[in-house]
Amino acid sequence: MNVGEVSARSDNRGAAVITSVIRLSNDVVMVFNAEGEQIPLYQGQYREVRRSILEDAQPDTVFTHWFSQAMEPLIVSRWDW
DSSP, X not given: OOTTOOOXXXXXXXXXXXXXXXEETTSEEEEEXXXXXXXXXXXXXXXXXXXXXXHHOOTTOEEEEXXXXXXXXXXXXXXXX
């Protein structure tokens, strides 16, 4: 995929579709599309990206917290995220 190119799965505005979101213990947020690629537009500090993620996330987007040294993140509701 070239720089600036959008994933094959995109919304009607051309933005990559958010399929999973991980919030880390230091409030850094990582966001991925269906191909497992990061979406830089939505990544950063929780307080700075929270609103845009919640507005643009699909109903089936998986929200997670990875606050500990667990092997896998904890799946949470979008409201608890």
